[in-house]
Amino acid sequence: MIPDTMFRYGVTIFVSAFLLFQVQPLFGRFILPWFGGSSATWTTCLLCFQALLLAGYSYAHLTATRLNPRQQRNVHLALLVLGLLFLPIVPSESWKPTGLESPALRILGVLVFTVGIPYLILSSTTPLMQAWFVRETRGVSPYRFYALSNLGSFLGLLSYPFVVEPNLTLRMQAYVCSGLFVTFAALAGWCAWRAGAVTGTAARPLDETQPPPPAPVLFDRALWLTLPLCGSVLLLATTNEMSQDVAAVPFLWVLPLSLYLLSFTITFDSPRWYWRPLWTVLMPLTVAGAFMVMKLGTDLPLRAQVFLYCAALLSCCMVLHGELARLKPHPDRLTGFFLTISAGGALGAGLVSLVAPRVWNAFYEFPVGLMATCFLLALVLYRQVHRAARTRDAALQVGRLRCSCSAA
Numbered sequence: 001m002i003p004d005t006m007f008r009y010g011v012t013i014f015v016s017a018f019l020l021f022q023v024q025p026l027f028g029r030f031i032l033p034w035f036g037g038s039s040a041t042w043t044t045c046l047l048c049f050q051a052l053l054l055a056g057y058s059y060a061h062l063t064a065t066r067l068n069p070r071q072q073r074n075v076h077l078a079l080l081v082l083g084l085l086f087l088p089i090v091p092s093e094s095w096k097p098t099g100l101e102s103p104a105l106r107i108l109g110v111l112v113f114t115v116g117i118p119y120l121i122l123s124s125t126t127p128l129m130q131a132w133f134v135r136e137t138r139g140v141s142p143y144r145f146y147a148l149s150n151l152g153s154f155l156g157l158l159s160y161p162f163v164v165e166p167n168l169t170l171r172m173q174a175y176v177c178s179g180l181f182v183t184f185a186a187l188a189g190w191c192a193w194r195a196g197a198v199t200g201t202a203a204r205p206l207d208e209t210q211p212p213p214p215a216p217v218l219f220d221r222a223l224w225l226t227l228p229l230c231g232s233v234l235l236l237a238t239t240n241e242m243s244q245d246v247a248a249v250p251f252l253w254v255l256p257l258s259l260y261l262l263s264f265t266i267t268f269d270s271p272r273w274y275w276r277p278l279w280t281v282l283m284p285l286t287v288a289g290a291f292m293v294m295k296l297g298t299d300l301p302l303r304a305q306v307f308l309y310c311a312a313l314l315s316c317c318m319v320l321h322g323e324l325a326r327l328k329p330h331p332d333r334l335t336g337f338f339l340t341i342s343a344g345g346a347l348g349a350g351l352v353s354l355v356a357p358r359v360w361n362a363f364y365e366f367p368v369g370l371m372a373t374c375f376l377l378a379l380v381l382y383r384q385v386h387r388a389a390r391t392r393d394a395a396l397q398v399g400r401l402r403c404s405c406s407a408a
Helices: 002-031 039-066 069-084 103-136 144-167 170-196 218-245 250-269 276-299 302-326 331-359 365-407
Strands: none
Touching: 002 039, 002 103, 002 144, 002 170, 002 250, 039 069, 039 103, 039 218, 039 331, 069 103, 069 170, 103 144, 103 170, 103 331, 144 170, 144 250, 218 250, 218 302, 218 331, 218 365, 250 302, 276 302, 276 365, 302 365, 331 365
16 A cells, blocks of 8 residues: 555656756746846746745645645645646747846746746645655655655756757747646646545544654754755855856756755755765865855866866755754644745745845855855754753763662
């Protein structure tokens, strides 16, 4: 029963994540020439996609926590049908800018009204399917599905410039993605139908002898937001920095996003992949290398610049997302956890795309993001040492109490 359920949800989550990150570069290829093709246009697209991702995670959280299984099934099936009405996902040329409006609002409009509903459905899949999986298979951790989701996203994003884009015309790419969405909708509908049949009595019951899981402390909840926020800031800031100092090449916009997704895949797959002593040594070294690149600039070879920027991004994201994976709550709080992660990512993208250009007259967000990551790591390590010291003191007090009781 459990292998069949894992296969059903795993395939659906993988296809949705793969398609999610085929749509991003595809839409970038459609609309980047309309708005000048600069890195600022691409980061604005990323901000819009982050906002749609947050909307999808919000939908998944509200659906999983406020509706009963049958209502969840009916609402999601209706949303899937609505998403099919937006196919094929080809933006209308009426959205091309005329030179009088805000490019950011225009980009948001073309994304929302062309692919908004399908993208929202795709982005809601991972948290919603994990919540349904938890209800069907009590006692089985769902978090490896998140790693599978990020692996699908990574493969979808990386396959686009090397396989899809060179071999298919832009319009054909849109039709292929639309066909994949129909396949995904059939898989998601299958999962929704089966999940809707799991009523409160049919679901695997909770162990009544076990106490309910404790609520996460406020500090942990704050880290759920700030760790992905820093990761999102570094993703967009690295993209901007590489475009300014290296070259405004679309592949260099995809590369940082691929590394960002890869870090999520590695850290959420298994705790053994994130070994804190190793990454807490590597991260300061790569951050120092990134500062060296900013100082020397074109005096360094092009490949060295790209390597050091990417090494800093990967090591920082490994630390940020590794610490985030260590804070995973009980599966009953799964959708709230992922909603907070998504909110942090959207907030970070907004800070880089909307706030930083209006506050600073230069690209300060990259060094600020690096320093903020170092500060967060120091804060997490200090908290770990403080907790260990308190635990040790408590153990010593218990030992002394036992000794005094024995002497008496």
